[in-house]
Amino acid sequence: MRYISTRGQAPALNFEDVLLAGLASDGGLYVPENLPRFTQEEIASWAGLPYHELAFRVMRPFVDGSIADADFKKILEETYGEFAHAAVAPLRQLAGNEWVMELFHGPTLAFKDFALQLLGRLLDHVLAKRGERVVIIGATSGDTGSAAIEGCRRCDNVDIFILHPHQRVSEVQRRQMTTIFGDNIHNIAIEGNFDDCQEMVKASFADQSFLKGTRLVAVNSINWARIMAQIVYYFHAALQLGGPARSVAFSVPTGNFGDIFAGYLARNMGLPISQLIVATNRNDILHRFMSGNQYVKDTLHPTLSPSMDIMVSSNFERLLFDLHGRSGAAIAELMERFKQGGGFSVEQDRWTEARKLFDSLAVTDEQTCQTIAEVFATTGEVLDPHTAIGVKAARECRRSLDTPMVVLGTAHPVKFPEAVEKAGVGKALELPAHLSDLFSRDERCTVLANDLKAVQAFVAQHGNRGKPL
Ligand SMILES: Cc1ncc(COP(=O)(O)O)c(C=O)c1O
Ligand SMILES: N[C@@H](CCOP(=O)(O)O)C(=O)O
Numbered sequence: 001m002r003y004i005s006t007r008g009q010a011p012a013l014n015f016e017d018v019l020l021a022g023l024a025s026d027g028g029l030y031v032p033e034n035l036p037r038f039t040q041e042e043i044a045s046w047a048g049l050p051y052h053e054l055a056f057r058v059m060r061p062f063v064d065g066s067i068a069d070a071d072f073k074k075i076l077e078e079t080y081g082e083f084a085h086a087a088v089a090p091l092r093q094l095a096g097n098e099w100v101m102e103l104f105h106g107p108t109l110a111f112k113d114f115a116l117q118l119l120g121r122l123l124d125h126v127l128a129k130r131g132e133r134v135v136i137i138g139a140t141s142g143d144t145g146s147a148a149i150e151g152c153r154r155c156d157n158v159d160i161f162i163l164h165p166h167q168r169v170s171e172v173q174r175r176q177m178t179t180i181f182g183d184n185i186h187n188i189a190i191e192g193n194f195d196d197c198q199e200m201v202k203a204s205f206a207d208q209s210f211l212k213g214t215r216l217v218a219v220n221s222i223n224w225a226r227i228m229a230q231i232v233y234y235f236h237a238a239l240q241l242g243g244p245a246r247s248v249a250f251s252v253p254t255g256n257f258g259d260i261f262a263g264y265l266a267r268n269m270g271l272p273i274s275q276l277i278v279a280t281n282r283n284d285i286l287h288r289f290m291s292g293n294q295y296v297k298d299t300l301h302p303t304l305s306p307s308m309d310i311m312v313s314s315n316f317e318r319l320l321f322d323l324h325g326r327s328g329a330a331i332a333e334l335m336e337r338f339k340q341g342g343g344f345s346v347e348q349d350r351w352t353e354a355r356k357l358f359d360s361l362a363v364t365d366e367q368t369c370q371t372i373a374e375v376f377a378t379t380g381e382v383l384d385p386h387t388a389i390g391v392k393a394a395r396e397c398r399r400s401l402d403t404p405m406v407v408l409g410t411a412h413p414v415k416f417p418e419a420v421e422k423a424g425v426g427k428a429l430e431l432p433a434h435l436s437d438l439f440s441r442d443e444r445c446t447v448l449a450n451d452l453k454a455v456q457a458f459v460a461q462h463g464n465r466g467k468p469l
Helices: 015-019 040-044 051-063 069-081 112-130 143-152 171-178 194-206 224-240 258-268 285-292 316-323 328-341 348-357 365-379 385-397 417-422 452-462
Strands: 003-005 030-032 091-095 098-102 134-139 158-165 185-190 215-217 248-253 273-280 359-362 405-409 446-448
Touching: 003 015, 015 112, 015 224, 030 224, 051 069, 051 224, 069 112, 091 365, 091 405, 098 224, 098 385, 112 143, 112 158, 112 224, 134 143, 134 194, 134 452, 143 158, 143 171, 143 185, 158 171, 158 194, 158 452, 185 194, 185 452, 194 452, 224 248, 224 258, 248 258, 248 385, 258 273, 258 316, 273 285, 273 385, 285 348, 285 359, 316 328, 316 348, 359 385, 365 385, 365 417, 385 405, 385 417, 446 452
Parallel strands: 098 405, 134 158, 134 215, 158 185, 185 446, 248 273, 248 405, 273 359
Antiparallel strands: 003 030, 091 098
């Protein structure tokens, strides 16, 4: 399996190299040159497999021998064996034919664990084999950061720097990051928003001279391995609901377009998915594109669903690449326009194609709270605000009541008490045992200005187990 850049100018890579890459050298994102496609019989034969075995079957063509099958199997078994629920990604029924897939039973209580606990182990395996040390710089609006730190904290060959927007993540999210100590773990609060943090990560890939030859690796979903691992749970859900003999619909709370892009790939790999719904909060650039062909930057507003407070949606470039017949030149031109002028529309036929692929809805904070309250009143279940946005979008955009609708439950509600309280849910939520002392732990974090040079200087100063590179 070879991976190519969405901007067409970077060298193609194999899986091991793509795992150790972030942005391609031409500024693009890596995608598989050819997507594997499974037959209906093959997919049907996976019904009832434990999660890690299903994961092996879905991901094996992407890894394609870069990691020996026996090692990959062991890594998958360890990764998903540490999830707190035996089903790993259980389905909970909300109403007739409406389900939430709970993706928050991993160690940091959000869907990011599915990919990042795996990524940490894959990096450890590959770096130990190569005898190489790397630096990771990641941007987070709250969940990627803690999952990445948890995934990498035991990696001997990694120094990890996580940038989060100062005072714009929930207290639980912040503490999940800042209370993990290690001389290879660094939390930086940036006086800016998530887009500023993400832009710093991308700029660091473009010019890595500050790293003095140390390789830079990505934990954000610009790293292909993140998307790959997220494809698996679409198969997992569908198989439990009668797939592939029966189609399933998904509603996906969306920010950086990674999770829903994984669903789009699952469909292209042969899984019958009848509908994919892009559910955004007030930061609705993706909804504005899907509904009106406008991919235009706007002011980023803090909301009750902070993890989706994202305007520049990284993985959208991967979809645009497909919509433009995989022309790297076309994508380079569009992205340059976006950078210079803040927006673009695509040709009518390409937009019509996008409309066939996705439905969308933008959900306000008020609607988010109403949905949390409504679901609690009817089922006794407490939704986190991101999942509530998915439920609201599913209820508004659903095309068929006969087709199972699965909403991706992307985080545990205990991470977002503000939204749950505002919704008037009077149920006390408890942190799981391994986090029960979270509020009494010491924190370690450096606040820095929204200034790329200051961040890069900090990384250079601490990038070798707390010592200068
Ligand atoms: C809880 C939660 N829900 C949804 C999302 C959106 O996922 P994506 O960025 O893959 O679209 C994120 C992060 O982005 C998140 O942390
Ligand atoms: N919501 C994310 C933002 C980063 O997205 P990623 O999927 O590209 O890592 C977060 O919680 O940090």
